[in-house]
Amino acid sequence: EAEVAQSPRYKITEKSQAVAFWCDPISGHATLYWYRQILGQGPELLVQFQDESVVDDSQLPKDRFSAERLKGVDSTLKIQPAELGDSAMYLCASSTPPRTEAFFGQGTRLTVV
Amino acid sequence: AQSVTQPDIHITVSEGASLELRCNYSYGATPYLFWYVQSPGQGLQLLLKYFSGDTLVQGIKGFEAEFKRSQSSFNLRKPSVHWSDAAEYFCAVGARSGYSTLTFGKGTMLLVSP
Numbered sequence: 001e002a003e004v005a006q007s008p009r010y011k012i013t014e015k016s017q018a019v020a021f022w023c024d025p026i027s028g029h030a031t032l033y034w035y036r037q038i039l040g041q042g043p044e045l046l047v048q049f050q051d052e053s054v055v056d057d058s059q060l061p062k063d064r065f066s067a068e069r070l071k072g073v074d075s076t077l078k079i080q081p082a083e084l085g086d087s088a089m090y091l092c093a094s095s096t097p098p099r100t101e102a103f104f105g106q107g108t109r110l111t112v113v
Numbered sequence: 114a115q116s117v118t119q120p121d122i123h124i125t126v127s128e129g130a131s132l133e134l135r136c137n138y139s140y141g142a143t144p145y146l147f148w149y150v151q152s153p154g155q156g157l158q159l160l161l162k163y164f165s166g167d168t169l170v171q172g173i174k175g176f177e178a179e180f181k182r183s184q185s186s187f188n189l190r191k192p193s194v195h196w197s198d199a200a201e202y203f204c205a206v207g208a209r210s211g212y213s214t215l216t217f218g219k220g221t222m223l224l225v226s227p
Binding site for chain 2: 004006031033035040041042043044045048050055056091093097101102103104105106107109
């Protein structure tokens, strides 16, 4: 069964350091999402790609976060510099338009110390 | 803008008892609707979805949900809860037009007592 792959599963980083997460969506899925989930809350969208184009990054803190999907396949989310408040689960998901059923990866648990 | 409200933060149900988790949405038309489940430290797994047609939808693990347009609700139900159902449940809404984004509720934590 096809899955969304994310790495690493866990990351501990010091405040002010840079950190990056990687996501490989299900093959053929044109839409890719990055969500952030703070403990005890629901996922919140950071950025949405359609192929290699960003279609929604209104909630992405652009002073420190960046995301790319250069060839419209896998994607990288970067934080620089990391802050204590960035500690959260970062979830990647993909879907095939026009249906918006999203398939999620296992997530990356980030702890900033 | 679309939004989802899950009014119950925690629910405790005895094993074998029935379950209903509430979800209300705000959207200008009929959206796509979803329920996802998340075990601790894991990603989200889709339980069921509503796109159109029959307003009572069946999902995996014995779950079902009913779309009620008049109440803007999409409540999740299960007739008999098992201990393995203990997890966090998220309702989500997706727009039917454009680059529809999934918007999630804050979740309901289900605890199952013996």
